[in-house]
Amino acid sequence: MNLKKPIFVTKPFLPALEEFQRRLPEIWESRILSNNGPMVKELEKKLCHYLQVPHISLVSNATIGLMIAIKALGIKGDIITTPFSFVATAHAVLWNNLKPVFVDIEEDSLNIDVNRINSALSNNTEAILPVHCYGNVCSVETINNIAQKNNLKVIYDAAHAFGVNDKNGSILNYGDLSVVSFHATKVFNTFEGGAIVSQDIELKEKIDSLINFSIDYDSNNVNFLGLNGKMSEIAALNGICQLDHIDDVFNKRKKIYDIYKNELSEIDGIKVYEIDTSYRNGFSYMPILVTKNFKLSRDELSDALKEKDIHTKKYFFPLITNFQRYKNFFDETNDNLNFANKAADEILCLPIYPDLELSELDFIIDSIKSMA
Ligand code: T4K
Numbered sequence: 001m002n003l004k005k006p007i008f009v010t011k012p013f014l015p016a017l018e019e020f021q022r023r024l025p026e027i028w029e030s031r032i033l034s035n036n037g038p039m040v041k042e043l044e045k046k047l048c049h050y051l052q053v054p055h056i057s058l059v060s061n062a063t064i065g066l067m068i069a070i071k072a073l074g075i076k077g078d079i080i081t082t083p084f085s086f087v088a089t090a091h092a093v094l095w096n097n098l099k100p101v102f103v104d105i106e107e108d109s110l111n112i113d114v115n116r117i118n119s120a121l122s123n124n125t126e127a128i129l130p131v132h133c134y135g136n137v138c139s140v141e142t143i144n145n146i147a148q149k150n151n152l153k154v155i156y157d158a159a160h161a162f163g164v165n166d167k168n169g170s171i172l173n174y175g176d177l178s179v180v181s182f183h184a185t186k187v188f189n190t191f192e193g194g195a196i197v198s199q200d201i202e203l204k205e206k207i208d209s210l211i212n213f214s215i216d217y218d219s220n221n222v223n224f225l226g227l228n229g230k231m232s233e234i235a236a237l238n239g240i241c242q243l244d245h246i247d248d249v250f251n252k253r254k255k256i257y258d259i260y261k262n263e264l265s266e267i268d269g270i271k272v273y274e275i276d277t278s279y280r281n282g283f284s285y286m287p288i289l290v291t292k293n294f295k296l297s298r299d300e301l302s303d304a305l306k307e308k309d310i311h312t313k314k315y316f317f318p319l320i321t322n323f324q325r326y327k328n329f330f331d332e333t334n335d336n337l338n339f340a341n342k343a344a345d346e347i348l349c350l351p352i353y354p355d356l357e358l359s360e361l362d363f364i365i366d367s368i369k370s371m372a
Contacts, residue, residue, distance in 0.1 A: 009351050058230075072207045111139070161284075179197075316343075
């Protein structure tokens, strides 16, 4: 078997080089490289149309996007969030000098447990920051009800949820704001990048100002504490070219997910994470849970696959609350994070990307089966 190794957890999709080169002269001739140039404007418009969302602000990455989202909503109190996420989710809260309040997740979806949100509410709670983990939609209706009843803001960390729909269309339309990542490792990338989806134009304008230092040249004033969170023109061009291929990317990823699911679901001790396939999904990750019934522990399986040059990732281990920086933000005497801790110990994300050859996929599956 002639396999292209190493096999990484992902390989970014890129358009054909000629497609990118064809439009490069526009940037070279205009010399507009940044600051809300024509490529950024074009990509924002095209994304609003593709994703069916009212307003998008492109940003340099989703971490900055989350920081800005919190700032744009003027949140001053505590933010209830999930510990089972990439650390960027919690970092965005701390960067705003606010307190993250961590609650446990649901055993199956691995998304924030809405019942725990209710019990964590306090007079200081001002917002909820759930994550659509691996692009699986959170219990948005219940979260919306909790938010309305308690006058809370909701920011969705939708880093994994590019192009994900449910029965109502894009899931990016839930909450006050949603933040998507366009990092190289995501289903849709602009090398580095991200987007904040807002539902009203005033908020979009405030976000656009915040990512450009909040300088108002009309009044020669700085209205808020802005920063530089802009996307460059070259990054936006990559996004424009990628968008032409996105449906094909999604289809290829779905095919890979389906094969993994069929082949691995029968293995004792391996639980394939269920992704809702009834509506459009990008299959941004291929998570499995390595439970105690499997012959090897999660770490042993990961190491054994690495020896075969198959590189998996433990998204998300360690649990955020197990990082020293975050230990003091959770008091185990009051509550527990049992499901989140269990997930962090069992999770393993397998390689998934549109260019993954069937022979490579077979090799990964056969390798796992041989260790069962
Ligand atoms: N919220 C959530 C829930 C998130 O998951 C993330 C980020 C964020 C917020 C923040 O979004 P951004 O600010 O990043 O836009 C990756 C990504 O850096 C990060 O974006 C992502 N989530 C996180 C889950 O994973 P690493 O440290 O695992 O990436 P790395 O460098 O180990 O790459 C994994 C594999 O991908 C490599 O083995 C090879 C391949 N790769 C990677 C890159 C960067 C490539 O082939 N080409 C590349 O350019 O963090």
